[in-house]
Amino acid sequence: MALSINFWAEANAERGSYSTAGIAELITVEKKLMAQMADYGSVLRKKISLMRRLIEQPLGTEQISKMRALMPQIPKTEYWNAMQDLIHAPLAGVQLDPLDSLELALFAVDKDRPDLAEKWLSATLSGYQQLNPIEKELYEVLNVVRESQVTKLFELCAEVKSFQSALNRSGMMLPLLLVGALWQVLFPACGAEFYSSVHEMTKVFGYEQKMLQHMQKFVADNQSKLDFLRARLGEFEQERNEALHWGTTYFESPLNQYLLSKRLTVDWRRVENLMDADTGQKPLERLLKLRRSPSMPNASELEGAIDGLLRLQFVYRLEAKHLAKGILDGVNHGTHLSPEHCLDIARLALRDQHPRLAHAWLLEAKERLPQQPELHPQILALLVQAKAELGDFLGVNGTYQELLNLQPASEEHARNYEQFMRNHAGTDGLYESKIIEEHAPIPEDPSQLDEFQAYSLTCSGHRRLTAGEERHLRCGYMTETHPFLLLAPLKAEELSHDPLLVLYHDVIYQSEIDTIRKLTTNKIRRATVLGTKQSVVSNVRTSQITFIPKTEHQVLQTIDRRVEDMTNLNMDYAEDHQFANYGIGGHYAQHMDWFTQNAFDYKLVSAPEMGNRIATVLFYLSDVAQGGGTAFPHLKQHLRPKKYAAAFWYNLHAAGGGDTRTQHGACPIIAGSKWVQNRWIREFVQSDRRSCLLWDDSVATFGQIMELAKQQKAAAKKESS
Ligand SMILES: O=C(O)CCC(=O)C(=O)O
Ligand SMILES: [Fe+2]
Known part of the structure; x- marks a missing residue:
């Protein structure tokens, strides 16, 4: 262009006026000029077509696919390390593409550093605001950076920050959200069984919060995609309706021709690209990572949770109708169970030979049927089983009728019913109804109790000492075992004379408990019990434990000195x-x-050379x-756990037998x-502390024990005189 203008200027300057020869010359010049312009036009066309190709090219897909192919080759740890360094880097002088800052912000979110995430989100926003409109549109179409998304992320960071500080305040597990950096620490290799420990449960509860955030992000990403597509859909429809309204005259307008071709080329391609994009892939990956972590409860842990619930119900004689409303032993916990929950519990109860409990849960499931009517046949089928096991044959009959009415075409039900009728043909019981109690009646004669029943009834308070039996027990201050106890006597409450069982009050301090909690963090594992030949995980013992040697902390030695005072036993052998x-x-x-x-x-037995466990001291922390x-x-x-107290009892008879x-x-x-x-x-x-009897007191007759008591009394009298 500059060339042609100069040309004209030169021509005019030389000639000054237009002669014929001048005009002829001018025409030649014009021809040259035209040739130049044609050239220019072709250059321009080329440029335009190049630009169009550039614009219409599916944006960077080739490069992206190449990059994706390269990704697995990038050493992950180095990448993470680099990101880790970068998120802490000061912002001054760093001019990052908003895409990069967003990536860093997400990384910081992942590392539970909402404070750093906020910094990078600000950088994303300011970078985004500096983009020109075309770049902005490009980012929008690619759905990579959107102002609204960045704002949402800001809100998320604020939420995470307040959640973290709330946790700090409540003293719950602090590193709940520090998923990334503490991943290894938080996910112990053995896997955690969350129902067996509240400590573990608070942890997975924290992970669920993260999962919710990923789900929110997934929904938000897909929502933006759908919003964009919906907006385009509206526009396209509107344009088509207009075209239909105008008929063929619509295409007579070059403008409309342009609009239609533009739509069918560029606009639809953008729509296709977007429809094809893996929106929400990242949050989905993060969600999957969390769900696959060894800490997540699995099916067996779900069973464990139900098992725990059934145990509570059995031991404390709770009613399904209360439990299903979230009322546990009179306290309302504000939870409501659905028919499906009740059915799941009933199924397990039936499997584990608790037909009474199963029956009660099935009635609850039935009561809630309007919520999930599709469960009706399953509920009735299990009810038949529970009633049959409990001998309520009239009930079985009635339930079969209900089931057959509900699913008259089912051959299976018809076959089962026929079989049932055949088995009970001619028996009177078939027409007898039986009231099914949720819990078996408590036998009047305690010798009828099995061990688990006796333990359960002691837990629930149904089995306890009578006032007469309690009369002989004493409370008081203990000063004998150490001179120091004269100054700070131990508060002792006698719970049994023989065998000796004493409850000491206020024998451990909060500062000691705090140290212990620190010592045990991330160390506890599912407890085992001794099987016949090895230690095994069992539902008999659902807790998490750890052993710590006394050499690990001074506080453990201090506690042992106190135990020595409480028991008068030698703590070298513990x-x-x-x-x-x-x-x-x-x-x-x-x-x-x-x-x-x-x-x-x-x-x-560990350290068998130290012999059997002569005594136990159980501290309530x-x-x-x-x-x-x-x-x-x-x-x-029944000892109610009381913080700072400890129970002490001898496990062995004085003669050494269990x-x-x-x-x-x-x-x-x-x-x-x-x-x-x-x-x-x-x-x-311990022979100098608790003398061993020469005769086996575990098989002592009443007479022998009386004789021993007499001897001991006499010896004591002799000593004091
Ligand atoms: O936790 C309790 O109350 C008793 C624990 C116990 O008996 C044991 O660990 O051996
Ligand atoms: Fe025990």
Whole structure:
């Protein structure tokens, strides 16, 4: 262009006026000029077509696919390290593309650093605002950076920040949201069984919060995509309606021709690209990563949760109708169960030989049928089974009728009903109705109780000492075992004389508990019990435990000195400190702490040279909102967990044999979380502390015990005189 203007200027300057020759010359010049222009035009056309190709090209797909192919080759750790460094980098002087800043912001969100995420989101926004309109549109169409999304992310960061500070305030697990950096620490390799520990549950509860955020992001991304598509749809429809309205004259307008071709080329391509885009892929990947983490409860843990619920129901004789409304032992927890929940629980109850409980849950499921009518046949089919097991044959008959009315075409129901009628043909019971109680009646004669029943009834308070039996027990201050106790006597409450069971109050301090909580963080694992030949995970004991040697912290040695005062036993011969946490439904069924000969034979006992567990001291490191006591069925004692208290009992007879009357169990937790510490003191060498009897007092007759008491009394009298 510059060339042609100069040309004209030069021509005019030289000639000054237009002569014929001048005009002829001018025409030649004009021809040259035209040729130049044609050239220019072709250059321009080329440029335009190039630009069009550039614009119409599916944006960067080739490069993206090449990059994607390269991605797996990039060493992940280096990439993460680089990102890690970058998110902390100061912003001054850094001019990043908004896409890059957004990537860093998301990385920071992933690392639970909402503060850093906010910094990078601000950079994203300012970068975005500096884009020209075409670039902005490009970003929008590609759905990579949108102002509205960035704003939403800002809100998310603020939410995460307030959630974190709320957790800090409530003293719950602090690193709940620090998913990225603490991934390894938080996801122990053995996997966590969340129902067995509230501690674990608070952790996965935190992960669920993250999952919700990913889901929100997924919905938001797809929403933006749909919003864009819906807007285009509206525009296209409107243009088509106009065209239809005008008929063929519509295409006579070059403008309309242009609009239609533009739509069919560029606009539709954009729409296709967007429809084809993997919107929400990233949040989906993050969600999947969380869901696949070993901490996530799996089907067996779901069963464990139901198992825990059924245990609570059985042990505390709770009613399904209350449980389904969220009322646990009189306390309303504000939860409501659906027919499907009730059915799931009933199915497991039936499988685990709790037909009474199954029956009650099925009635609850039936009551709620309007919510999920499609479950009706399944409920009735299970009800038939439960009623049959409980001998309510008239009920079975009626339920079959209901089922056949509901699904008259079902050959299976007809076959089962026929079979049932054949089996019971001619029996009177078929027409007898039976009232089914949710819980079996409590036998009047305690000798009829099996061990689990006795333990359960002790937990629920149905089995306890009479006032007469309690009369002999004493409370008081203990000062004997150490001179120091004269200054700070131990508050002791006697719960049983023989075997000795004492509850000490205020024998551990909050500062010690705080240290213990720090020592046990991330160490607790699902507890096992001794099987016949090995230690096994079992529903008999659903807690999480860890052992810590006393050398690990001064506080453990201080506690042991106190235990020595409480028991007058030599703490050199004690096992490592055991800490346990029980979650909702968590329990430890009736057991004895002492080892059987079998356990010694199979070498299941650690440090067997120290002998058997002569005594136990059980510290309560927390209160428990509901349930979670320690039940001694033989002693008819139920100890409510009381923070700072500790129970002490001898496990062995004075002659060394295991005392079966020390059988005890940790009652299931209804609500709350229970922390305890076990000190298991071994038999060797305690002879100077608790003298061994030469005769076996475990098989002593009443007469022998009376004789012994008499001798001891006489000896004491002699000593004091
Ligand atoms: O947690 C309790 O109440 C009892 C625990 C217990 O008996 C044990 O760990 O051996
Ligand atoms: Fe125990």
